[in-house]
Every structure is written in structure tokens, then in C-alpha cells.
Amino acid sequence: MSTPFPFTAVVGMDDLRLALLLNAVSPAVGGVLVRGEKGTAKSTAVRALSALLPEVPVVAGCRFSCDPAAPDQRCPDGPHETAPGAARPARMVELPVGASEDRLVGALDIERALSEGVKAFEPGLLADAHRGVLYVDEVNLLHDHLVDLLLDAAAMGASYVEREGVSVRHAARFLLVGTMNPEEGELRPQLLDRFGLTVEVAASREPELRVEVVRRRLAYDDDPAGFAARWADEETALRDRIVAARALLPEVRLGEGALLRIAATCAAFEVDGMRADIVMARTATALAAWAGRTDVLAEDVRQAALLALPHRRRRNPFDAPGLDEDKLDDTLDEFKGEDGDGDGGDDDPGPDGPGGGGGVPPQSGPESPEGPEGSHGPEGSEGSDTPPESGSGPDDTPAEAEPEPQGQPRRAGAGEQSAVRATEPFRTKTLSVPGLGEGAAGRRSRARTEHGRTTGSRQPRGALTKLHLAATVQAAAPHQRARGRSGPGLVVRKDDLRQATREGREGNLVLFVVDASGSMAARRRMSAVKGAVLSLLLDAYQRRDKVGLITFRGTEAEVALPPTSSVDAAAARLESLPTGGRTPLAAGLLKAHDVLRVERMRDPARRPLLLVVTDGRATGARSAGGAGAAGGARSAGGADPVALAARAARLHASEGTASVVVDCESGPVRLGLAASLAAALEGTAITLDELRADSIAGLVRDVQRDVRDVQRAQAHDGRPRRAA
Numbered sequence: 152m153s154t155p156f157p158f159t160a161v162v163g164m165d166d167l168r169l170a171l172l173l174n175a176v177s178p179a180v181g182g183v184l185v186r187g188e189k190g191t192a193k194s195t196a197v198r199a200l201s202a203l204l205p206e207v208p209v210v211a212g213c214r215f216s217c218d219p220a221a222p223d224q225r226c227p228d229g230p231h232e233t234a235p236g237a238a239r240p241a242r243m244v245e246l247p248v249g250a251s252e253d254r255l256v257g258a259l260d261i262e263r264a265l266s267e268g269v270k271a272f273e274p275g276l277l278a279d280a281h282r283g284v285l286y287v288d289e290v291n292l293l294h295d296h297l298v299d300l301l302l303d304a305a306a307m308g309a310s311y312v313e314r315e316g317v318s319v320r321h322a323a324r325f326l327l328v329g330t331m332n333p334e335e336g337e338l339r340p341q342l343l344d345r346f347g348l349t350v351e352v353a354a355s356r357e358p359e360l361r362v363e364v365v366r367r368r369l370a371y372d373d374d375p376a377g378f379a380a381r382w383a384d385e386e387t388a389l390r391d392r393i394v395a396a397r398a399l400l401p402e403v404r405l406g407e408g409a410l411l412r413i414a415a416t417c418a419a420f421e422v423d424g425m426r427a428d429i430v431m432a433r434t435a436t437a438l439a440a441w442a443g444r445t446d447v448l449a450e451d452v453r454q455a456a457l458l459a460l461p462h463r464r465r466r467n468p469f470d471a472p473g474l475d476e477d478k479l480d481d482t483l484d485e486f487k488g489e490d491g492d493g494d495g496g497d498d499d500p501g502p503d504g505p506g507g508g509g510g511v512p513p514q515s516g517p518e519s520p521e522g523p524e525g526s527h528g529p530e531g532s533e534g535s536d537t538p539p540e541s542g543s544g545p546d547d548t549p550a551e552a553e554p555e556p557q558g559q560p561r562r563a564g565a566g567e568q569s570a571v572r573a574t575e576p577f578r579t580k581t582l583s584v585p586g587l588g589e590g591a592a593g594r595r596s597r598a599r600t601e602h603g604r605t606t607g608s609r610q611p612r613g614a615l616t617k618l619h620l621a622a623t624v625q626a627a628a629p630h631q632r633a634r635g636r637s638g639p640g641l642v643v644r645k646d647d648l649r650q651a652t653r654e655g656r657e658g659n660l661v662l663f664v665v666d667a668s669g670s671m672a673a674r675r676r677m678s679a680v681k682g683a684v685l686s687l688l689l690d691a692y693q694r695r696d697k698v699g700l701i702t703f704r705g706t707e708a709e710v711a712l713p714p715t716s717s718v719d720a721a722a723a724r725l726e727s728l729p730t731g732g733r734t735p736l737a738a739g740l741l742k743a744h745d746v747l748r749v750e751r752m753r754d755p756a757r758r759p760l761l762l763v764v765t766d767g768r769a770t771g772a773r774s775a776g777g778a779g780a781a782g783g784a785r786s787a788g789g790a791d792p793v794a795l796a797a798r799a800a801r802l803h804a805s806e807g808t809a810s811v812v813v814d815c816e817s818g819p820v821r822l823g824l825a826a827s828l829a830a831a832l833e834g835t836a837i838t839l840d841e842l843r844a845d846s847i848a849g850l851v852r853d854v855q856r857d858v859r860d861v862q863r864a865q866a867h868d869g870r871p872r873r874a875a
Contacts, residue, residue, distance in 0.1 A: 181347025593658020603655025
């Protein structure tokens, strides 16, 4: 859109606007990660910021935006000693989620480099964003290797392209802004740490503010240019203030007292590494310059901590981001008397206050054209009679039932117990899908990928991206005499080029089917089961999987969480999972079949891994409704529930779904029903104890042997791979 929404017309969102402005004042702060629900004007605020940035002086004709006052000596378009200068507006470059590596860092013409010795380089988005803003919407959905490249360039201020001995380097300093919806999955902690600041945003629940948001948005849509003109004076004033703060920044003094507060705060919150201390120092300095001061105050340090530390406190995907402000105030108070350099007053925060975002109208706030959507909790389920632990009859009580702990009363409903807490998660064994996939990059199963170890070569289909040098030389060598080459050297033509084929790892869809029936309801056992599922969820997060959660109890199965990249959402649903009732195992498997059928249509390349967590008992005679190939199993309403479960399992086996049954049976007498279920699924059965990574080492060899046996059988009869 040619006329962006004015930054000063954004309603509310003080922390977001302040974080963006601080980065505009001091790009060394390291960018902003904006977390928030959909429809909260994250993108609008970022796009509006670029219009506030001062014009950038550049070398005329330089594709890498070199500064004429200090041109890059290694610029691919250089040297620029006598080149004329020009000025252009600061750019805001958007990186799409589906961008390739070549689009991000630039494309090198390897064919011309080999045959002509010419470094023909087409700059990428990193070069376009130099001395401007690089905006990544849905940064949590980018492939990991792209995020690594992006953050490395932001940290080093340069981008390096290395291809088969041909190297290109150019400057890449930009204000990095990423936005994400936490419901769609989290960034890894080590990547979160590379963003200087983070801000949580949410749509206001105040009717007056929401009315103002809608009013401004409608006015902007009706006449963008006229709406922007009404805010022109405020925009100019804010732009001038950014320029003044930039000029004042070198004069700001960061005293020993402020440095001590910063170090004490990072130590008190047990932040890993030293990056947080450095970012806090730069942020506090920028806050002082923004307020028009040359001294950093304690209030600057406090505000810097609120912006720089919350995302660095997150140790695993199930930790809620945030900062304990009472603990922060106690830490700052403890070192209040350590100033000795005049930077200790909380009573004089300076003009407009360091956190006030002076220069922005106090009533302004985000354009929010879409109202917030309510979150949906797990669906309710019916309670029914609790099946026996022995699996013999539906009206007995669980054999392992224990007294209710204090503070955890039963829920209302026959046979239904309140949710119990999971045990501490542990490191699990590696479970993978056999064979070679072609899904999204991850860390679970073998796959053909753009990154990984080289396994062979082929003729390129389309543009050459990864040259297999040895294969290229081997293809060109027999033709040298025919091409007139009799001396040293090698004549390489396009037909000789070979693309390297690589093997890496992919992420899978891990679908959990969890038994929440009365046979699992003994509190000690269900706590252990939840701990095991939580451990598997943590493993899925680390391996870049999508996850889904299906539970079954009573008379039906339900999708507690549709397939998503947000494992913390799955953990939250698991935590509140009630137990009790019959065991409709067939219904759970059929519901899983329906979910996988839909997901295969959405993303055929992502291979599923079915994890069934159960003791193998089946006492529910009624199965869940649905469609598709499962209809035959559903029609036998009066069939034996164990037979129904076996038929549902064979549906998964017939489609080659890799399956693992986590056997939760315990006690001195065990029926081995989970192993029978795994056999029907043509998968693997492991116990809760064997799931631990440090359990019986022989299990790994057994599973590997089973996989090799299945693969050998497939080589003879062509059947799909079904073991996990």
C-alpha cells in the first residue's frame, strides 16, 4: 500500500511503539520480537515505523546501499572512492515465510563462476534491507536454517555467501523486527535470545479503545491519503525526535551504578550468557536519549529489563514468558544505594518519562480491523461407568484406585476424576518414521533435504543450487579433447553440471492418542502417563514436529487439539485432561484415522507418527462417528470392543502409518493387550520404563532389527513401510 497507516495514529500498544522507537534510535539494540494474537496490528505498527526513519545517504548505483561517507571496502559493487552520493527513503523489506535461501542471501551463478571465472551475484533480501528495516512476519514458521542465516547476519552486520569455493561478502546491518502468534508454535530459546527486545501485544478489552480502533481504521480505508495528512504534524514531530535522540545517543553516560543494576538484574533472573546484559545496557542508553537525557537512571534500567529479559527467561516450550516485576523491583532496590555517580533517582525520570513514548499521542493505538477470537478449550466428554483394571467387566472399580489426594476433589459425573498433575518430563528415546521422506526440515526422520550430508548427485532440474563438484568434473573430463582442451584446466559446460543430492532430517506429524478411561484413572499411573506424554511433547518440540492430541474415554473420542506447531498448547490441554469411564479404544483409533486422512490432503509430504498411549484394554462398545474407510469397522456396533480396536488398528497398518504403542499396563498381572494392539498396527510396543532414553539399551537394537526385517520384506513384495 503506497500510503502506510501513520505510526502516531496507532491506538495504545505503548510497549510495542516504545520498543520500535528505541531500535530506530539505536539499531544496536538488536531488533524486536512481537508476540501476540491475530488481528492486533503487529504488522501495521512495523510498516508504519519505516515511514518515520530519516532518509538514507547512499552511493548512487550501488546495489548494497553503501554510505558515501564510509563506503564498504569489500562491497561487491565497489570500489566507491569517487562515486557520487544520493539520498533515498529508508526501506522496509519483508521476508516471506516461504522464501528460499537464495532469495534471502542472494544467488550466485555457479555456472558462470566455473566456466568464465565471473562472480555473477544477484543480491538477496539481506542486501535490500541494509541500513533499513527487515520485517519477518510469522518468524516462528520460518525454516530453522533461514532463521539461523538471518540472525547471524543481524549479529555480524554482514552476509556471507559461500558456494564451492566462490565467496561473496557484503554489509547487512538492519533493524530486525519479527512478529509471531504463539498459538502457532514457539521459537527455539537460542533463537529467542538473538532478538534484542520482546513485546507481548493483545487487543484491548476496553470498549472505548476498540471503538477508536475501528473508527480510525474505517477512516483510513475510506481515504488513506487524507487520513495520513491529518496526522502529518504528529509524524513530523516524532521523526524529528528520533533524529534528535540519535544525535544525543553518543553523549549518554552509562554510570557504574546503572551497570551494577543491570548485572544484578540479569544474575537475579538467572539469564544465560552475557547477551542480556549488553542488550539491557544499550536499551537503557537509548531510553535516556529518547527522554532527552545524558544520564541513565534506575527507571531506564527497569524499563530495559521489562523489554529485554522476558523471552530470555524461557527455558523450555512449556514455560510461560514473562518477568516477575516484584522480584525486579526488589533487585533494583537492593542496589539503589550503589550509585555514587548521580544516576540513582526514580523521582526524576526525565522529560516524558523513559517509558512514556513521548511524542506519540496518548490515545493512539493499533489498527485492529479484526476482533479478537476467543480461545477454545478442550471439548467436554461424557462420564460413564469406570471399567475394571483387569479389563473383565464394565461395572467394577479400578483395581489400582487410590484415595483422592487433598485439594483434588472428584469432578461431578459417574466415574470421572479430576485432572492430575504430570510427573517431571524426562529425555525420551528417539522414535522415528522408517524410510526416506521429503517433508519439512526437522530433526526426527531421514529425508531428502536441501541441507545435510551429500549422498549422491543428479542433473539439475531448474536452477543449480548445490553443486556436486566431483561429479561435475567426472562428467566433463571425458569431453576435454573434443572441446579443444589439451593442456591444464577444464572446460565445463552446462550439461556437465551436477546437483548434489543431500540427506538430512525432517519433522513429522506426531499424533498422540491418549487413553483417559477408568482403567488409566489410578492417580499414580495417570500422573506417570501424563509425564511420559509431556516428555514426548518436549521431544517433538526439539525435533520441529507438528503435534496433535486425541483422547478417548466414556463412549467416545475427541480431538483435544488439532495438529499444530504449538506444543505448549498440547501440554496445556494434557494438564487439564480428566479421566474415568469406559475405554472406547476403537473410537480413538478411528478418530486418529480421520485426522490423519485430512492432514495427508493438507500436507502430503509430512509423514505421520502415531503414538498410542494406553494399557490396551477396550471396554467401550460404541465407536465414534465419521467417514472414509473406517465405515466398515463402525458398522459393527455390537461387535466385541477388542475386535473393533483390532480392526481399527489394521486400517492404520493398511495405509503404512508408522505407529508406536506406549504400554501403560502395570501391576504383577499383565495381559499384554498393548503388544497385541501394536501387532495389529504393525508397529512397535514399548513400556513407560523403556521410553526413557537411559533405559534398556537393548531395546534400540531390537527396534532397529525389526525395522531392517520389515525393509527387507518390503524389498521383495513392495508393501508400504509400516514399522516405527
